Amino acid sequence: MGEETPWLDEEEQQTWLAMVSMFVRLPAALDAQLQRDSGISHFEYQVLAGLSMAPGRTMRMSELAEFAEGSLSRLSHTTSRLAKKGWVRRAPDPQDGRSTLACLTDAGWAKVVETAPGHVAEVRRVFVEALTATQRRQLREIATRVNGAIGPGKACS
Amino acid sequence: MGEETPWLDEEEQQTWLAMVSMFVRLPAALDAQLQRDSGISHFEYQVLAGLSMAPGRTMRMSELAEFAEGSLSRLSHTTSRLAKKGWVRRAPDPQDGRSTLACLTDAGWAKVVETAPGHVAEVRRVFVEALTATQRRQLREIATRVNGAIGPGKACS
DNA sequence: AGGATTCACTTGACGCATCAAGTAAAGGAG
DNA sequence: CTCCTTTACTTGATGCGTCAAGTGAATCCT
Numbered sequence A, B: 001m002g003e004e005t006p007w008l009d010e011e012e013q014q015t016w017l018a019m020v021s022m023f024v025r026l027p028a029a030l031d032a033q034l035q036r037d038s039g040i041s042h043f044e045y046q047v048l049a050g051l052s053m054a055p056g057r058t059m060r061m062s063e064l065a066e067f068a069e070g071s072l073s074r075l076s077h078t079t080s081r082l083a084k085k086g087w088v089r090r091a092p093d094p095q096d097g098r099s100t101l102a103c104l105t106d107a108g109w110a111k112v113v114e115t116a117p118g119h120v121a122e123v124r125r126v127f128v129e130a131l132t133a134t135q136r137r138q139l140r141e142i143a144t145r146v147n148g149a150i151g152p153g154k155a156c157s
Numbered sequence C: 001a002g003g004a005t006t007c008a009c010t011t012g013a014c015g016c017a018t019c020a021a022g023t024a025a026a027g028g029a030g
Numbered sequence D: 001c002t003c004c005t006t007t008a009c010t011t012g013a014t015g016c017g018t019c020a021a022g023t024g025a026a027t028c029c030t
Helices: A010-038 A042-053 A061-068 A072-084 A106-128 A133-150 B010-038 B042-053 B061-068 B072-084 B106-128 B133-150
Strands: A058-060 A088-092 A100-104 B058-060 B088-092 B100-104
Touching (some): A010 A042, A010 B010, A010 B106, A042 A072, A042 A088, A042 A106, A072 A088, A106 B010, A133 B106, B010 B042, B042 B061, B042 B088, B042 B100, B042 B106, B058 B061, B061 B100, B100 B106
Antiparallel strands (some): A088 A100, B058 B100
16 A cells, blocks of 8 residues: 555545544444343344335245345344244245245344334434534435445445 | 333434444544554554653553543553553553553554554544534534533533 | 452354355357 | 356354453542
């Protein structure tokens, strides 16, 4: 790497530190709330919530992985755990023998119904209520730009 | 939890999803760059960078943990690994026998010098260059508010 | 001064994520 | 039809983070 990488100026540095702090603490806060109130991780919640919104409460593993923004491997392990708890069932895809369908059970649906309100409340608390409507609009534009700069990690709309 | 937790409206939901995406992907992008170019995690970088900026390249473990926004336990494990690589030394605090001082070695300093430019470049790419000065100002205010709403996790200025 | 409490870590066990390798079905080339 | 490649996962080993328990030094309270 060349010598001449410009450092961040004072204003940029301050903003960056605030942002890093937010990035470290916000996921931690969400995980903590879910773990405390429902005993599941944020990723597990995303998986269950994704299935709960899908037609037939069923999705192909690869779609679900993309939705939850995790690797297929991670999803596979997670699905095994969720299956062990009786919240998800695996089934082979009749259309394509390579695919696996993940399907939310009734118990899994109940878990989502039980978990969602508390989680949404937490989101409202740290995100909706802490900001003005204008700030939320600004944040949306900022997040879109940053996501674009990170690259087409997959979730490109 | 009561039945009447209001759901997010369309605008809030869109923003929230963009934000979650950013939150999942930005740390991943930073970790990936550091791992690829220098073989260390973002947390390890924060630890090394923290020490490199401290007077005498030395800090008490608890201060360092607060700076890097991790638990003391996590820092202890991480410090053990960094010590094994020869980048950090532990020393008892002569002022207070309970405390441990972490001290950056010359090899550790060299590692930071070698690692920082690439990391800063990545930060500039996804953060500074992707946004306008106005947006960075907005983001700073937003991050401050969200951090406040999360609570005094420790990093309260 | 003596005993209890708090503080600042350290350690070990356990859980989850990642990475590399493996399996099986689908699709394509000759 | 056979072989090869690609796709869509699954599995096992490894490593890091967290939680609970432990250690020893400092401090507080009679």
